[in-house]
Amino acid sequence: MCAENRVTVVGAGAAGLIAAVRAAQCGANVRLLERNNRPGVKLSITGKGRCNVTNNCDADTFLRHCNNGKFLRSALAHFSPADVMAFFESLGVPLVTERGRRVFPQSGQASDIVNALVREAARLGVSIEYGRRVRALDAGFEKGGALILATGGISYPKTGSTGDGYRLAEQAGHTVAPLSPSLIPLESPDVFCSELQGLSLRNVTLRLIDGQGRELFREGPGEMLFTHFGISGPLVLSASVLWNKGCAAVIDLKPGLTEQQLYARIERDFIQYGARETGNALTDLLHKRMISVIINLAGLNAAKRAAEVTRAERLALLQTIKRFPIAVSGTRPADEAVVTRGGVVLKEVDPRTMRSKLHKDLYFAGEILDLDGCTGGYNLQIAWSTGWAAGEAAAAGRGGE
Numbered sequence: 190m191c192a193e194n195r196v197t198v199v200g201a202g203a204a205g206l207i208a209a210v211r212a213a214q215c216g217a218n219v220r221l222l223e224r225n226n227r228p229g230v231k232l233s234i235t236g237k238g239r240c241n242v243t244n245n246c247d248a249d250t251f252l253r254h255c256n257n258g259k260f261l262r263s264a265l266a267h268f269s270p271a272d273v274m275a276f277f278e279s280l281g282v283p284l285v286t287e288r289g290r291r292v293f294p295q296s297g298q299a300s301d302i303v304n305a306l307v308r309e310a311a312r313l314g315v316s317i318e319y320g321r322r323v324r325a326l327d328a329g330f331e332k333g334g335a336l337i338l339a340t341g342g343i344s345y346p347k348t349g350s351t352g353d354g355y356r357l358a359e360q361a362g363h364t365v366a367p368l369s370p371s372l373i374p375l376e377s378p379d380v381f382c383s384e385l386q387g388l389s390l391r392n393v394t395l396r397l398i399d400g401q402g403r404e405l406f407r408e409g410p411g412e413m414l415f416t417h418f419g420i421s422g423p424l425v426l427s428a429s430v431l432w433n434k435g436c437a438a439v440i441d442l443k444p445g446l447t448e449q450q451l452y453a454r455i456e457r458d459f460i461q462y463g464a465r466e467t468g469n470a471l472t473d474l475l476h477k478r479m480i481s482v483i484i485n486l487a488g489l490n491a492a493k494r495a496a497e498v499t500r501a502e503r504l505a506l507l508q509t510i511k512r513f514p515i516a517v518s519g520t521r522p523a524d525e526a527v528v529t530r531g532g533v534v535l536k537e538v539d540p541r542t543m544r545s546k547l548h549k550d551l552y553f554a555g556e557i558l559d560l561d562g563c564t565g566g567y568n569l570q571i572a573w574s575t576g577w578a579a580g581e582a583a584a585a586g587r588g589g590e
Contacts, residue, residue, distance in 0.1 A: 194218070195334025196583045199323050200354070201228035203569055204555025204576035205339035206306040211580030212337075213313035219584075220332070221315055224322035224353075229303035231341065231348035235527075235569065236291075240299030242277060243270040243573065244566035245290040251570065255562035256371075256430065256530070261574060263541045268577035270570055280305040289411070291565050323353065326360040335550045335583035337543075339576060342529025342556040343368055354557040355532065361548045364534040366559045370526030372426040372568070375438070375517045377419035381482045382515070385415035388478050394444040395424040400435035408563075410444050420515060426527060427563040429520060440513040442475070452507050459503070463496030470495035475510070483509050528568050532559040542582035543575050552579040 196212040198205045201223035209221045221228075235241060244251060248265055252258035274284055274292060282305050283295040294301045310317065323340075330336055340354030355365045394409030406428045413422035420438065428438065443451055454474060462470035468491040471480050484491045487509040489502050498506075523529070533553050537546050543558075545551035554576040562568050 200339040203572035207576035208580035212584040215584035217584035222321035241566040264574040264578040339554040344526040366531040368531040370523040371530035372527035374421035394441040438515040459495040543579035554579040
């Protein structure tokens with residue numbers, strides 16, 4: 190058991206709930222302050238209401254999918270994805286691992302995760318006070334002891350994430366790195382995006398290429414979606430973590446085929462449907478809504494008979510299918526982001542304990558820190574690992590300066 194202490198946690202989201210549970214497990218007298226009238230509001234809607242609890246991978250794989258991942262290594266080792274899975278299953282929540290190593294409750298209900306945490310907190314004697322919005326740092330310390338800030342970021346402000354924690358951190362003298370949206374849909378000036386609105390592409394690969402032609406991101410096969418403003422979907426949200434001005438998206442519409450295989454397929458279809466117009470000869474290969482866009486981008490004449498299409502034109506078609514270009518002009522507004530990029534500067538926080546290096550009784554957990562990752566359970570794992578570390582250290586009064 191850890192040493193007895195008084196711990197106040199601000200924010201009953203993923204990081205705050207796990208921090209409160211761990212602090213109470215370690216013998217602390219814990220109170221949890223939540224501005225909403227119920228816990229886990231944002232947690233309840235994650236993963237489209239299914240709650241992507243974590244990613245079932247090893248530490249090195251995990252850290253490659255996170256910004257500032259080096260900071261996480263100690264906390265992740267102490268409370269890993271495997272530990273998280275074992276923890277929730279011990280609370281009576283069976284889990285399943287799906288494509289991309291994504292872990293979900295077997296029930297498909299995020300509420301099972303929230304309810305399990307609340308039940309465990311109650312069993313351990315945690316006092317949860319709802320309707321408690323902390324606006325001043327002193328208020329969090331009103332009963333003494335340690336304070337854990339787990340107030341989230343600025344994404345999904347309707348869930349209560351309005352940036353309160355950043356202001357509290359600044360009151361303690363901390364630096365807050367510039368805030369921006371992450372895991373967010375991308376806007377495009379390409380007219381065809383709105384023309385294709387609602388079309389979902391499955392089993393495609395997405396890359397981000399910067400202005401110098403360098404590949405910053407590659408992921409797939411996976412899913413993406415055309416919208417009235419540009420592109421969205423799981424692949425796009427993950428790519429947004431690394432997007433910056435000047436980057437363009439490039440889609441491989443047929444990642445399961447090599448260029449040689451795809452060329453052979455195009456050639457075979459054009460022979461089979463040689464009497465048809467080029468557009469009509471592609472119906473077996475491409476979604477019908479994509480055909481005219483791809484033909485235009487490849488510079489082909491849609492009315493030309495397939496049998497008359499030259500080798501150079503077939504190669505241009507192949508290149509467009511394997512490297513379908515989408516210009517990106519920016520991200521959607523921050524209130525549409527899944528998580529926030531930026532936050533409390535990590536050099537001011539001990540990575541083993543999440544304790545402030547500026548204030549001996551102050552700790553941080555979750556999205557308030559300058560940590561974020563790709564889609565696939567990485568961001569919730571960040572919340573679990575940092576919350577667990579903060580709760581344990583706060584209960585024991587440990588820092589590690």
